[in-house]
Structures are given as structure tokens and as C-alpha cells.
Amino acid sequence: MLIVCGLVVILDQAAKGAVIETMALGERSDLALGVDLSRVTNSGVAFGLLDEGSDALVLAITIASLALVIGWFAFDTTRPGFWLGVGLLTGGAMGNLADRIRAGAVTDFIDPPLWPAFNLADIAITAGVVVIALAALTQAGPTKAAES
Numbered sequence: 001m002l003i004v005c006g007l008v009v010i011l012d013q014a015a016k017g018a019v020i021e022t023m024a025l026g027e028r029s030d031l032a033l034g035v036d037l038s039r040v041t042n043s044g045v046a047f048g049l050l051d052e053g054s055d056a057l058v059l060a061i062t063i064a065s066l067a068l069v070i071g072w073f074a075f076d077t078t079r080p081g082f083w084l085g086v087g088l089l090t091g092g093a094m095g096n097l098a099d100r101i102r103a104g105a106v107t108d109f110i111d112p113p114l115w116p117a118f119n120l121a122d123i124a125i126t127a128g129v130v131v132i133a134l135a136a137l138t139q140a141g142p143t144k145a146a147e148s
Contacts, residue, residue, distance in 0.1 A: 001073065001087040008091025012120040013098060019109040034113040041105035042117075059100065066093050069132070082135040089128030095121035 023029070023039040031037050043058075073086040096119075099106040108117035 001083040001090070004084060004087025005091035005094065008088060008121070008124045009095045009098070012092065012095035012124070015120050016095075016099065016107045016109070020107060023109075028111070036111040037109055038111040038117060040108050040111070040117045041103070042108055043100075043105040059097070062093055062097055062100075066090060079135045080138055081131055085128045085131030085133075085135055087128070088124045088131060092121040092124030092126075092128060095119075095124070 019037070019039050023037070025039055025041065028036045028038040069086055069089055073082060076082065096106045106119065106121075108119045108122070110119060111117040
């Protein structure tokens with residue numbers, strides 16, 4: 001879980017760093033199939049919710065959510081695949097949290113048509129939620145107490 005989390009943070013921050021270094025804020029470049037590479041910022045959460053003056057609330061929600069997911073994982077480590085979902089979700093949340101602490105907003109750069117721009121951390125968070133949901137539907141493996 002920690003390795004996946006670390007890899008997500010490294011990849012996310014490297015991609016955002018490359019975009020920040022090579023593009024001006026608001027600049028756009030066509031990638032393929034109508035998807036643009038664009039440098040935008042988002043001080044809110046998903047879809048720009050809680051955008052104005054909610055920094056403390058967004059940080060509190062992020063930290064509380066991470067604490068709940070990591071706590072759940074700490075008490076249920078035998079569920080197959082759970083570690084992967086928690087690693088993806090935690091890494092994505094930490095990548096976006098680093099942006100919020102450093103710059104006061106998250107850098108987004110993947111901009112498909114008819115959908116708000118997002119970043120690699122957002123992809124990891126979404127994939128992590130899907131994996132956690134699937135893992136929650138599976139039977140947990142045997143515990144040491146059950147084996148005795």
C-alpha cells in the first residue's frame with residue numbers, strides 16, 4: 001500500500017511539475033481525440049465545489065477522509081485487493097493535498113471535452129474508490145484468530 005501510494009504521489013507531482021514548467025496558466029494544447037493538455041487550477045474539490053474561501057474545510061475533509069480509509073485498512077488488511085485501492089486513493093489524495101498546501105490550489109491538466117479538467121491524482125483517487133468498493137464486496141481472508 002505504501003509503495004503504491006508513494007508511486008502515485010511521485011508520478012502525480014512530476015506530471016504537474018512538468019506542466020507548470022512548460023505551460024502558462026490557462027494555456028491549452030491539443031493532445032488527441034478532442035482532449036487538451038491545459039494548465040488550470042482548482043481551489044475547490046471535485047467539479048470546483050467548495051471553491052471560494054473553503055481552504056480549511058477542504059483540508060479538514062481530505063484529512064478526515066484519509067484517516068477513515070487508512071483506519072479501515074488497518075483493521076481489515078486481509079480483504080483481497082484492498083491494499084491497492086487504499087494505496088491509489090491515499091496517493092492521489094496526498095498528491096492533491098501537497099498542491100493545496102504548496103500553492104493553495106490543485107493543478108489540473110487533462111481536459112477532455114464536456115468534462116472538467118483533472119490530473120493523475122484524480123485518476124488514482126477514482127480508481128482507488130472503485131477498487132475499494134470491489135474489495136468491500138469480497139469476502140475477507142482468514143484471520144489469525146479464525147485459524148486457531
